[in-house]
Amino acid sequence: MATLRVHNATMLTMCDGAEPIHGAELVSVDGVIEYVGPERDQPGDGFDEQIDAGGAVLLPGLVNAHTHLAMTLLRGFADDMPLQEWLTEKIWPTEAGLVEEDVYWGTLLGILEMLRAGVTCYNDMYHYPGAGVRAAIDGGIRALPSGVLLQFVDERRDVSSATEFALQTRETSPERIVPMLGPHAPYSCTPEMLTEVAEAALEHGFSIHIHLSETVNEVEQVEQQTGMKPVAYLEKLGVLNAHVTAAHCVHLDDGEIAVLAERGVGIAHCPTSNMKLASGFARVPDMLERGAIVGLGTDGASSNNRLDLLGEARMAALIHKGYAGDPRVVNARQALEMATIGAARAIGLQETIGSLEVGKRADFTLVSMAEAHNQPLHNLCSQLIYAAEAGDVVLTAVDGVVLYERGAYPHLDAERIIARANESAMRLTRS
Numbered sequence: 088m089a090t091l092r093v094h095n096a097t098m099l100t101m102c103d104g105a106e107p108i109h110g111a112e113l114v115s116v117d118g119v120i121e122y123v124g125p126e127r128d129q130p131g132d133g134f135d136e137q138i139d140a141g142g143a144v145l146l147p148g149l150v151n152a153h154t155h156l157a158m159t160l161l162r163g164f165a166d167d168m169p170l171q172e173w174l175t176e177k178i179w180p181t182e183a184g185l186v187e188e189d190v191y192w193g194t195l196l197g198i199l200e201m202l203r204a205g206v207t208c209y210n211d212m213y214h215y216p217g218a219g220v221r222a223a224i225d226g227g228i229r230a231l232p233s234g235v236l237l238q239f240v241d242e243r244r245d246v247s248s249a250t251e252f253a254l255q256t257r258e259t260s261p262e263r264i265v266p267m268l269g270p271h272a273p274y275s276c277t278p279e280m281l282t283e284v285a286e287a288a289l290e291h292g293f294s295i296h297i298h299l300s301e302t303v304n305e306v307e308q309v310e311q312q313t314g315m316k317p318v319a320y321l322e323k324l325g326v327l328n329a330h331v332t333a334a335h336c337v338h339l340d341d342g343e344i345a346v347l348a349e350r351g352v353g354i355a356h357c358p359t360s361n362m363k364l365a366s367g368f369a370r371v372p373d374m375l376e377r378g379a380i381v382g383l384g385t386d387g388a389s390s391n392n393r394l395d396l397l398g399e400a401r402m403a404a405l406i407h408k409g410y411a412g413d414p415r416v417v418n419a420r421q422a423l424e425m426a427t428i429g430a431a432r433a434i435g436l437q438e439t440i441g442s443l444e445v446g447k448r449a450d451f452t453l454v455s456m457a458e459a460h461n462q463p464l465h466n467l468c469s470q471l472i473y474a475a476e477a478g479d480v481v482l483t484a485v486d487g488v489v490l491y492e493r494g495a496y497p498h499l500d501a502e503r504i505i506a507r508a509n510e511s512a513m514r515l516t517r518s
């Protein structure tokens with residue numbers, strides 16, 4: 088039995104309406120939360136590990152609802168370009184040179200960055216998902232891996248092999264690895280592929296990770312090809328019968344937002360990527376008002392270029408105010424929810440993670456409020472969203488295991504990972 092106790096913390100459980108608890112304590116046994124609440128006089132003894140939080144904020148681990156993690160290798164490689172040109176002229180030709188080891192080291196590089204930013208779980212869609220799974224297992228982090236199903240790549244990545252991969256991963260990996268099926272998008276997959284994915288997802292109980300309505304162009308393309316809006320098209324193909332995480336959802340009409348809300352589709356909002364690629368403003372205030380499930384994602388590090396969920400939450404809180412001309416939309420609490428419990432709901436893991444509750448997994452992070460930019464402290468949510476930064480994270484744990492603490496990674500050789508990822512990046516981009 089492995090027991091861990093964190094005390095002397097200011098805890099935000101992110102449960103509905105819960106206020107911060109000062110002088111709080113969390114105890115986990117074998118990776119499961121056994122106690123959260125005010126610090127007890129006699130917490131018991133014999134803990135394997137005790138952490139004095141020194142008054143730092145104890146939050147559920149942040150959840151990245153959409154990324155392509157090994158794209159860290161292409162961070163800063165092609166910036167300030169339109170999406171289609173960026174994809175077809177720079178990203179896809181370079182990715183064609185990827186080998187498994189690149190994905191392994193690129194994924195681990197992303198894991199280092201996310202742990203340092205308080206992120207404990209990510210929803211990943213990328214090539215060579217087997218290498219991604221290996222990296223997630225070695226990295227100790229929680230992950231939802233899927234390959235990329237595209238109509239124009241070779242048949243090795245077709246739906247049945249993706250399903251086979253997901254089945255095998257589920258059987259042979261620790262519980263914190265939750266495989267998904269990853270059809271790239273309605274415009275880049277054939278209707279047959281999408282139907283097959285929907286059937287396989289239902290048959291085997293997998294969730295689906297897909298891009299949806301990221302740009303005006305692709306929406307027009309789907310409309311021209313099918314006579315339908317993308318959401319109606321996915322509904323007709325049966326995709327929305329499964330649990331679905333849809334990334335971006337920038338260009339939706341009222342009816343589409345209503346359908347996604349009714350069907351409980353998880354929306355992975357990626358504001359930085361949408362701003363950087365000038366894709367547009369997702370209608371997040373309308374989605375939240377309609378009761379849709381919205382979580383935050385960073386997208387890949389080549390369209391962000393960070394994997395910083397607190398920064399993403401800040402971006403979300405700010406851009407929608409500016410766009411709507413209304414400072415009341417996407418308030419600090421909502422932004423923080425989208426980075427924690429909202430994102431957990433969006434990827435279908437709300438029973439396991441996303442808030443600090445007895446019975447959930449002990450995925451958490453400690454954020455220091457001691458530095459000048461976080462003082463004075465009037466409102467915790469406001470501070471975390473508008474003032475704090477990723478560098479304020481002092482500790483990150485997954486399943487009750489500390490994976491990052493004050494610049495150090497107890498279970499990972501950060502220097503080696505950075506060196507190997509750089510070797511891969513240089514080889515890929517040399518030509």
Ligand SMILES: [Zn+2]
Binds near residue numbers: 153154298334
């Ligand atoms: Zn993406």
